[in-house]
Structure formats: structure tokens, C-alpha cells
Amino acid sequence: MNNHGGAREGAGRKPKENKKIIKAVRLSPEILESIQKLYPNRTLSSVIEEALEKLIKKEKES
Structure with missing residues (x-):
């Protein structure tokens, strides 16, 4: 019997766990x-993500 492979x-x-979506x-x-x-x-992604987090937080507070 061959035990190779798999x-x-x-x-x-x-x-x-928290994989980001492209x-x-x-x-x-x-x-x-x-x-x-x-x-x-900074990367464009990090700038956009931070800006959106701040915007969402601000919207939730108002």
C-alpha cells in the first residue's frame, strides 16, 4: 500500500479570524x-479605513 500523497x-x-474583504x-x-x-x-487602505471608522462613529453619536 502506498502512503504517499494527501x-x-x-x-x-x-x-x-477577521479576514478583510477586498x-x-x-x-x-x-x-x-x-x-x-x-x-x-501610510497605505491608502489604512487611511480610508480610519476615515470610515471615524465617520461611522460620528454618525452613531448623532
């Missing part, structure tokens, strides 16, 4: 340029 139990990457967003060139100038050392 996945080992517990092998491979463990799934992330979504395409369209921005005007002016907005993108402003974000890049204001936050040169």
Missing part, C-alpha cells in the same frame, strides 16, 4: 493626490 492533518496556513473603489485624482500628500507614509 494533506497532513494541521498542515498549511491557519485561517485568519473591494475596488474609484477616487478622483485630486482626492488620491491629497491623501498621498497628507499621509505619505
Whole structure:
């Protein structure tokens, strides 16, 4: 009998609990340029996520 092949139990990457969702967003060139100038050392995703979190928090408070 051949014991080769097949996945080992517990092998491979463990799934992330809070996996982020990939979504395409369209921005005007002016907005993108402003974000890049204001936050040169941050990713676009982190800037957008933080801004949306603040907006949602503000909306919930009002």
C-alpha cells in the first residue's frame, strides 16, 4: 500500500479570524493626490479605513 500523497492533518496556513474583504473603489485624482500628500507614509487602505471608522462613529453619536 502506498502512503504517499494527501494533506497532513494541521498542515498549511491557519485561517485568519477577521479576514478583510477586498473591494475596488474609484477616487478622483485630486482626492488620491491629497491623501498621498497628507499621509505619505501610510497605505491608502489604512487611511480610508480610519476615515470610515471615524465617520461611522460620528454618525452613531448623532
